[in-house]
Amino acid sequence: MQSNAILLFSYGTLQDTSVQIETFGRELTGYDDQLLGYKLAKIAIQDQKVVALSREAYHPIAVVSQSERISGKVFEISAEELAQSDQYEVADYQRVLGKMASGTPAWAYVAA
Template sequence: MHLLFSYGTLRQPEVQRAVFGGEVAGEDDAVVGHRLGEITVDDPRVVELSGKSVHLMLIPDEEAGEVSGTLFRLTDEQLARADDYEVDAYERVEVPLRSGRTAWVYALA
């Protein structure tokens, strides 16, 4: 199992159903040492699934507080599907969480 933290569209039930084939249960947590920004997404599939062309972007910032979101436990296949969903502006990196755990997250590439 993989821990994946989401602060954006992967928390939307309709996106989960399209990406993972069903809704995925998660728990509240937060990423520390980061802040949120925004990017414009031009991938028509992602815009259609999420209903948005402007998406949140996680940006490292040691002066920032924390970014709240949801922590998911994903299988290898689910993580690969999440990788396929995210656009090239994001890269999957490991980050520290408020809970003391470490998880994958999609952040500014």
């Protein structure tokens, strides 16, 4: 891991190669992990740019759950790319530093 790398956990559309290329200008590499203390729900996306990019009108969203966990991928990104992912995510999501099964914290977008 690069010393300036930021870890971002994705359980949804940011795992899609076409979304990564459109959002970050490159395909991300990552590893499997799990976000602890959350479960998946679905949310209707109102932002038509996001729907067009992801090709999905309903996206998964992480909601607090004491005993559950969400599987996904942790990606190494830059501070600039983290700002780009903030732009991609709609207002229904907020970025939090999540507890991961691996023990290494990573940023994750969860229900606002």
